[in-house]
Amino acid sequence: MNRAFCKRIGVTVIAAASAMIVSIAPAAAITDIKIAGNGGTFTFHDDGDVFEVCDTNADGAAVLGRLYYKPIGGDWYVTEEEEDGGDGGCDKMPHDVNGVGDYQMKLYWLGTGYPGLLQATSRVFNE
Incomplete structure (x- = not known):
């Protein structure tokens, strides 16, 4: 084969491989999710x-x-839950979100006469 032909084949193969790599995007990472209800987030x-x-x-x-x-x-x-109310600042809970299953967040208001009144629900998510 002539040298110029081999060079063109090499360039074509590299271009095709590059296009394949660019088109294979990593799984979309989730971003921060925020839900809000009457009285909390x-x-x-x-x-x-x-x-x-x-x-x-x-x-x-309080809110839950x-x-x-x-x-x-x-x-x-329910895998985790945290309540906040009656103090300054917000309460936090660490939890490793993994890609094996689905997660969903729900926010409840714990007012008198309405303990556990659902305020907001997130979309289903995972990593």
Whole structure:
């Protein structure tokens, strides 16, 4: 084969391989997720896998953030929960979100007469 022909084949192969590598994108990483309800917020910080529950209403009632988990082929259950209210700042809970199953966040208001009133629900997510 002549040298110029081999060079063209080499360039073509490299270009095709580069196009394939560029088109194979890594799995989309989740970003921070924030849900808000009457009286509070529940936020997932992907950097560090930390969940933060904040009582934002000085009504004397706390808020409760629950993290639900559904393993592959299983049923939903509460894997973590954190309550915030009556103090300064927000409460945090670390939890390693992995790619084996689905997660969902739910925020509840714990007001008098309405213990556990659902305020907000996140989309289902995983890593």
